[in-house]
Structure formats: C-alpha cells, structure tokens
Amino acid sequence: MPPAPRTTALVALAGAVLGALLSWVGSRGLIDDTYITLSYARNLAEHRHWGMTPGLTSNAATSPLNVALLAGCFLLVRPFAGADGELALGVLTTLLGALAGWWSARAAARLGLPAAWPVAALVVVLANPFLVSALGLEVVLLFTAVTGLLAAGLAGRPVLYGLVAAASLLARLDLVVFVVLVALACPGVLRRLPVAVAACLAACLPWFALSWWWLGSAIPDTFVIKTNQRDFGEGRTYLRGLWTHYSINTPLAVGVGVAAAVLGLLVLVLLVVALLRRRARPGTGGLVGVGLGGVAYFAVYSVLGVPPYQWYYVAPMASLSFVAVLGAGLLLGGGSARRPSPVPAAALAVAAVAGLVACVPAAARSLPWPYPPVFANFATPAEYRRIGAEVGRLVGEERVAAPGEIGTLAYACDCEIVDQFSDPAYLQGVIEARQAEAGPLLRTLLEFNYTHRETAAAQPTPFVLRWVTAGADPAQGIASWRTTAGTWQTPDRLVLLRGEG
Known part of the structure; x- marks a missing residue:
C-alpha cells in the first residue's frame, strides 16, 4: 500500500523531535572520536581543507559523507552561533532523524503497518545506549541510510536505491553488506539491478577516485589504524568485546542493547519461517534483508578481529532493533491485511526509553549529561x-x-x-x-x-x-x-x- 503523505510527514516530524532531543541530551558529553569528525568538518567548512588540524591534510575520517554533512551544518549555523560544533551536530541529527522517520513511514506503509510502529522503531533504535554514546559519529547516518535502502527497495525504485546505496558507502564503506542483502531481498530492485548498480557507482565513484588520487588512499586510513590495533587486551576483540570489555564496566548498557538485538534475531527467524511457508506479507523479504545485514555485519567484523569500539556495535544493534519492532508488527498482524494494535509498539518504545535512563551512571544524571552511558575516555x-x-x-x-x-x-x-x-x-x-x-x-x-x-x-x-x-x-x-x-x-x-x- 503506498504511504499516505500526512502520515509520512507526522512520522518524519517525530523523527526530527527525537533527533533534536537526543542531540541536546548528549551535546556536552560527546566522546573523543566524535571530536575527530567535528574537527574535520570545521576545517572543511572554514578553510576548505580536508584534515583534522588546519595545516595537515589527512585521510582518517571514516565517514566522508558525515564530515561533508556536518561541514554544511557548520556553514548553516555560523551566521547565528559561530563555529558551534555541538549545534551543527544537533541540526544534522535532527535532519537525519526526520529523514529516517520519512523513510521508515514509507517502508512501514508498504508493509501494512500503521504509524505507531515506525515511530516506535525510531524510539527503540535511537534510545540504544551504544548509539547515543557515539553520537556525532556516523551512527545516526548509517541507521538513516538503512531505512532509505529498505524504503527504496520496497518501493521498487532502482535509481533511488542506487543513490541511497552510494550514500551508504560514503557513510561507511562496510555498509556494503546491507546494500547487497537488501537489494537481493527486494524483487523490484533485483529485477533492475544493473540500473541500481549504475546509479550507485555514478554517485560514489568520483569521491573514491578523488580520495585515491588526492589523499593517497581510496578508503579512509582508519582501516589500517583500527585493524592494526591490539591495545584492548587479550581476548578483547569485536566478537567477545561486549562480554570481556563492556559488561565489566557497563553491564546494564550491554544488557539493554543486546536485548533489543536478540529480540530482533528471534523476530528475524520467525519472519524467515513465514516466508518459507508463504504466509508472509508482501515486502517482508526486504525487512529480512535488513536483519540479515545486521547479522552479516557482526560476522564480518568478528572475522576481521578489530577492537571492540562501541560504535562498531551500532549497525547490527540498530538494524536488528528496527527489525524487532517492524517485524513484531508484521507477526502480530498475521499474514492478512489486519493492522496490529499500537499498544505493543508503545510498550516497546517505553521499555527502550526506560532502559536508556537506567543505563545512565548516577554521576551523569543531569541534562545535558556530562558523559554518555558507555564512556571509556581518559578524561571527561x-x-x-x-x-x-x-x-x-x-x-x-x-x-x-x-x-x-x-x-x-x-x-x-x-x-x-x-x-x-x-x-x-x-x-x-x-x-x-x-x-x-x-x-x-x-x-x-x-x-x-x-x-x-x-x-x-x-x-x-x-x-x-x-x-x-x-x-x-x-x-x-x-x-x-x-x-x-x-x-x-x-x-x-x-x-x-x-x-x-
């Protein structure tokens, strides 16, 4: 069913409000790596310079798109607040929240779900303690990109899919697992896959070519930096990091983040069963593609053996949490066109917010908080x-x-x-x-x-x-x-x- 414009606009407004609230809450407690991105963005906006410091060109910004978007927001707020990085980040997070809401509403409508379900999905994802603790990195951007892939895939629009895919690769190159799996799960894109691929390459190849020639590397230098790091301690790799690293100091945050992802895994299995039994609603395959993307992302990072940086867990947690909510709506609605009650959606949203509040350390319970729930820097x-x-x-x-x-x-x-x-x-x-x-x-x-x-x-x-x-x-x-x-x-x-x- 095509989405109603009014409903789509209301869900987008809810996403904007959530993004603005999230950015305000975290504005004074941004982690150290976020300021690497803000430094790149400020230098790009003020000096047209690609680098972390004013006099050195470097290529250690993992997300070129995030830097470019933040630079644009720097320019947007400069006439009113000067070079206020936290405000620029707030503007971008608000806009990304609105876009994620827009795409979530369109995807949910094609799945036959009422507006309460995409709103609840936004709340559950954006209240994840690992996501809010990495605000300013590309965590909100990557979630927005995944919702765009799903919406374009369910709508059967290969050109739009290709453009969103290009944005995904510029947001984080490792999002290629979502680009591939969602495309394979959406017949409307799969039937015209060459068109989608051509649109994707036309939109993103110029940057990778420019980066390869001008910056000396097609991919960000963080690939070699992060995959070469061994300073988290024995056994503290990505695969085991949630248990050997984070659960020691922030067990509640791990529990809250993992709970939503585990629910997503359970819902994903049930959706696959429904597909195999031909009892799934049209479009269910696209949502399954998102869930499989989260699983594949976790598997790839586990094989790479990278350190357990908190933002590395956001992609699988966010995608599986998204599947948990929208997939639950599909399962509660059954295989018919019956629309599920909004009550379970509201319950999931309330539980997510309550879990986030419970994760905040006692010393950080002021607003805006001085540091986020998952925090490991050497100074506040x-x-x-x-x-x-x-x-x-x-x-x-x-x-x-x-x-x-x-x-x-x-x-x-x-x-x-x-x-x-x-x-x-x-x-x-x-x-x-x-x-x-x-x-x-x-x-x-x-x-x-x-x-x-x-x-x-x-x-x-x-x-x-x-x-x-x-x-x-x-x-x-x-x-x-x-x-x-x-x-x-x-x-x-x-x-x-x-x-x-």
Missing part, C-alpha cells in the same frame, strides 16, 4: 575541552604530540596536535605493518590502494602531552592537569612536556 569531555584550550594558548603555532586521545584536545586547541589520525607521517609505520601481516590478496589490494600516497618525513615536535599516574611529580612539565576520567579509568594527570625538536 569538559576536562578535555578545558585542557585543549589551555594547550592551544601554551603552544601557539608549534606542534604538540597527542597523548593517545586526540579528538577533543584538537578541537578545543585548534592547533597542530599530531598523531596517526592527523599527521600522515605518523601513519606510515602502521601502513607498512598492516601490509606485512596481510595475506597475498589483501597485501596486493593495500599496495594498489596506496599507489599515490606520498611518504612525508616526520616534522620536529617541540611539545608532547603525556599521561602520568596520579600522585607522580609533574614538576618537570610545563603544565599539568588532573582528570577524573568519568566512569572507567582511574584519575590521572596529563602533562605538557618539551619534545625533541
């Missing part, structure tokens, strides 16, 4: 912003080496703070190490990918930021700052020292 966002501003005044135009976490410090100091995320010279050894341990095929692909990379010599770094254990004598430093480190880490001191040159 407020502490990093204060320290970064002071470091900027102390070092001026000189370079300073980052202490391990760079995002918030770089954003606040607006100076040449360097590590492998901001300075390509720091990354060369990581690239060589990744190539050395890769198999023959991956090594060949990496060598081709870095064909145009220019190896720059490391420049002198007059200053260095270094962590020292709390209680140690920081007298030898130029300045030092004590941090409380939020929920996980023990208090430490960050010291500014003279470097080697």
Whole structure:
C-alpha cells in the first residue's frame, strides 16, 4: 500500500523531535572520536581543507559523507552561533532523524503497518545506549541510510536505491553488506539491478577516485589504524568485546542493547519461517534483508578481529532493533491485511526509553549529561575541552604530540596536535605493518590502494602531552592537569612536556 503523505510527514516530524532531543541530551558529553569528525568538518567548512588540524591534510575520517554533512551544518549555523560544533551536530541529527522517520513511514506503509510502529522503531533504535554514546559519529547516518535502502527497495525504485546505496558507502564503506542483502531481498530492485548498480557507482565513484588520487588512499586510513590495533587486551576483540570489555564496566548498557538485538534475531527467524511457508506479507523479504545485514555485519567484523569500539556495535544493534519492532508488527498482524494494535509498539518504545535512563551512571544524571552511558575516555569531555584550550594558548603555532586521545584536545586547541589520525607521517609505520601481516590478496589490494600516497618525513615536535599516574611529580612539565576520567579509568594527570625538536 503506498504511504499516505500526512502520515509520512507526522512520522518524519517525530523523527526530527527525537533527533533534536537526543542531540541536546548528549551535546556536552560527546566522546573523543566524535571530536575527530567535528574537527574535520570545521576545517572543511572554514578553510576548505580536508584534515583534522588546519595545516595537515589527512585521510582518517571514516565517514566522508558525515564530515561533508556536518561541514554544511557548520556553514548553516555560523551566521547565528559561530563555529558551534555541538549545534551543527544537533541540526544534522535532527535532519537525519526526520529523514529516517520519512523513510521508515514509507517502508512501514508498504508493509501494512500503521504509524505507531515506525515511530516506535525510531524510539527503540535511537534510545540504544551504544548509539547515543557515539553520537556525532556516523551512527545516526548509517541507521538513516538503512531505512532509505529498505524504503527504496520496497518501493521498487532502482535509481533511488542506487543513490541511497552510494550514500551508504560514503557513510561507511562496510555498509556494503546491507546494500547487497537488501537489494537481493527486494524483487523490484533485483529485477533492475544493473540500473541500481549504475546509479550507485555514478554517485560514489568520483569521491573514491578523488580520495585515491588526492589523499593517497581510496578508503579512509582508519582501516589500517583500527585493524592494526591490539591495545584492548587479550581476548578483547569485536566478537567477545561486549562480554570481556563492556559488561565489566557497563553491564546494564550491554544488557539493554543486546536485548533489543536478540529480540530482533528471534523476530528475524520467525519472519524467515513465514516466508518459507508463504504466509508472509508482501515486502517482508526486504525487512529480512535488513536483519540479515545486521547479522552479516557482526560476522564480518568478528572475522576481521578489530577492537571492540562501541560504535562498531551500532549497525547490527540498530538494524536488528528496527527489525524487532517492524517485524513484531508484521507477526502480530498475521499474514492478512489486519493492522496490529499500537499498544505493543508503545510498550516497546517505553521499555527502550526506560532502559536508556537506567543505563545512565548516577554521576551523569543531569541534562545535558556530562558523559554518555558507555564512556571509556581518559578524561571527561569538559576536562578535555578545558585542557585543549589551555594547550592551544601554551603552544601557539608549534606542534604538540597527542597523548593517545586526540579528538577533543584538537578541537578545543585548534592547533597542530599530531598523531596517526592527523599527521600522515605518523601513519606510515602502521601502513607498512598492516601490509606485512596481510595475506597475498589483501597485501596486493593495500599496495594498489596506496599507489599515490606520498611518504612525508616526520616534522620536529617541540611539545608532547603525556599521561602520568596520579600522585607522580609533574614538576618537570610545563603544565599539568588532573582528570577524573568519568566512569572507567582511574584519575590521572596529563602533562605538557618539551619534545625533541
């Protein structure tokens, strides 16, 4: 059934409200990696420069589309609030929430579900503690892209599907698993697959070609950075990270996030059974494709053995949570055109919000919160912003080496703070190490990918930021700052020292 414009607009409005509320709640508690993205976006908006710091071109932004959209929002808010990154992020999150609502409503209408079900799906997904704890990264964008794939696929519009697929790949290249599986599950796209592929390639290949030629790599450098990291400890990989890493410090957040995903897995199995028994509603296959995409995404990351960064879990959690809600509506409605009651949808939404509220640590129960439910940085966002501003005044135009976490410090100091995320010279050894341990095929692909990379010599770094254990004598430093480190880490001191040159 084609969607009613009024219903679609109302669900889009609900998505916008949820996005605005989410961005306000998290505006002062953004994690360190979010500020890496905000730094890229600010430099692009203000200096037409692709890099984390004003003077260095780099390619460590995982989501080029997220950076570009944030840069546009920087320009949008600048006449009213200056370079306010949190406000720009709020505008983008609101717009993405509206778009996710629009596409969710259109997909739900074609599945025969009333408006209460896509609204509940938005609430359940956006209230996920892992998603809200990575706000500002591409987590909302990737969810929006998946809803767009489903809506275009169910509508049988191959050109639109191809364009949304291109946006998905520019949002995160690993979303290719959703692009492929949803396309295969939607007959209207599958029958005209060459059209969809052509539209996708026409829209995204120019960026990848430009990045390969100009930035020295078609894919973001975070691929080699993240897949080469081994500093989370023995056994703390993506496959086991929820249990060996996060459940130790934030067990409730893990429980809430996993519960919705497990419900999605159960609903996914029931939908597959209904399809095999030919008792499923038209369009059910597309929703199954979304669920299988979440499962495949988790499997691919498990095989890669990457570290358990919290935002890596958002794609499978969000997609399976989305399937849990809309799929439950389909199952409750049965194989006929009977429309399910909105009561179960409302119950799922209330449970999701209650779960999120319960996950917030006691020390962070103020609005906007000072740090999110899943938080593992070495200083709170407020502490990093204060320290970064002071470091900027102390070092001026000189370079300073980052202490391990760079995002918030770089954003606040607006100076040449360097590590492998901001300075390509720091990354060369990581690239060589990744190539050395890769198999023959991956090594060949990496060598081709870095064909145009220019190896720059490391420049002198007059200053260095270094962590020292709390209680140690920081007298030898130029300045030092004590941090409380939020929920996980023990208090430490960050010291500014003279470097080697």
